[in-house]
Amino acid sequence: MRYERPRLLDGYDKLDGILAHKSVAILGAGGLGGLCAYLLAGAGLKSLTVADDDTVEDSNLHRQVMFCADDIGKIKSLCLKREIGKLDPEVQVRAFTDRVDEGNFADFAKGADLVMDLTDNVRTRLLASRMCLELKKDFVHASVAAGTGMFCAFRFSDPAFVREHGCYECMAGAQAKPAFRGITGPYAETISAEAAQLAMECFMGTAPWGELFVHDMERRTIRRFKLKRDPACPECTRYLDSIKE
Amino acid sequence: MKIVFNGKERQVREGQTLEGLCEELGIKPEGAAAACSGEVVPKGQWKDFALKDGMEIDVFSLVAGG
Ligand SMILES: [Zn+2]
Numbered sequence: 001m002r003y004e005r006p007r008l009l010d011g012y013d014k015l016d017g018i019l020a021h022k023s024v025a026i027l028g029a030g031g032l033g034g035l036c037a038y039l040l041a042g043a044g045l046k047s048l049t050v051a052d053d054d055t056v057e058d059s060n061l062h063r064q065v066m067f068c069a070d071d072i073g074k075i076k077s078l079c080l081k082r083e084i085g086k087l088d089p090e091v092q093v094r095a096f097t098d099r100v101d102e103g104n105f106a107d108f109a110k111g112a113d114l115v116m117d118l119t120d121n122v123r124t125r126l127l128a129s130r131m132c133l134e135l136k137k138d139f140v141h142a143s144v145a146a147g148t149g150m151f152c153a154f155r156f157s158d159p160a161f162v163r164e165h166g167c168y169e170c171m172a173g174a175q176a177k178p179a180f181r182g183i184t185g186p187y188a189e190t191i192s193a194e195a196a197q198l199a200m201e202c203f204m205g206t207a208p209w210g211e212l213f214v215h216d217m218e219r220r221t222i223r224r225f226k227l228k229r230d231p232a233c234p235e236c237t238r239y240l241d242s243i244k245e
Numbered sequence: 246m247k248i249v250f251n252g253k254e255r256q257v258r259e260g261q262t263l264e265g266l267c268e269e270l271g272i273k274p275e276g277a278a279a280a281c282s283g284e285v286v287p288k289g290q291w292k293d294f295a296l297k298d299g300m301e302i303d304v305f306s307l308v309a310g311g
Pocket of ligand 1: 166167168169170229230233234235236237
């Protein structure tokens with residue numbers, strides 16, 4: 001009964017059945033990660049790892065819809081686990097409360113069919129792209145600030161994808177340093193929902209792998225660009241060399 | 246020569262590179278991404294990416310939030 005409405009959509013009749021056997025690891029339980037995890041659990045995903053060592057602050061509540069005033073001071077990933085438990089007690093949520101770094105990334109991503117970078121930290125983002133490439137795990141990136149959001153899916157499990165489209169670092173550079181900007185609740189949660197939809201498409205076989213979407217929410221336009229590998233990217237080169245052997 | 250920059254025509258000098266144009270416009274490469282005719286130009290290629298007459302260039306901010 002729970003999934004009867006999505007099942008009415010073309011291509012979605014098997015989605016909950018597919019998600020029931022998949023696992024997703026999400027970096028960030030805030031403005032992007034929180035709602036995204038909740039929507040995926042709602043869609044039928046039964047196994048989730050959510051990493052966030054931040055605590056809920058008053059200044060989060062205008063956009064991080066999974067938390068309430070009583071949560072201020074509590075660890076975000078644990079609050080999110082609690083909320084998903086209320087939605088569907090069958091969902092196994094692993095709250096990863098350590099800061100994700102090089103040393104524990106493989107543990108964080110263990111068993112995941114898809115890793116999602118929904119963090120606000122660019123160092124973690126670059127690390128995630130690099131580690132997912134190394135682990136050959138499919139990877140979704142989304143970020144948002146001011147009125148602009150961007151999102152894309154990297155099929156790192158497929159060498160042909162990497163050869164053509166590269167990694168996050170190819171696009172943004174190893175020195176990427178986005179400016180800190182303001183944000184509204186609707187802007188953040190629009191991109192969060194778009195990330196959840198993209199993850200579902202990854203499992204349905206309809207994802208636009210290798211396309212970067214730039215959503216200008218002020219002008220209400222979405223531009224799409226094809227990601228391209230930088231032949232000089234050391235991370236992609238290492239990956240492609242490891243395939244040859 | 247003329248290019249289309251973020252949807253608007255713009256005069257650029259012969260031999261200008263993508264990196265040079267961004268510098269001229271005060272756009273910091275570490276905070277931006279770029280595409281030419283719908284394909285992302287990897288950051289590592291900006292320095293040598295020569296603009297040509299009629300090219301459609303999009304430069305947009307990388308965003309940090311989550
Ligand atoms: Zn790369």
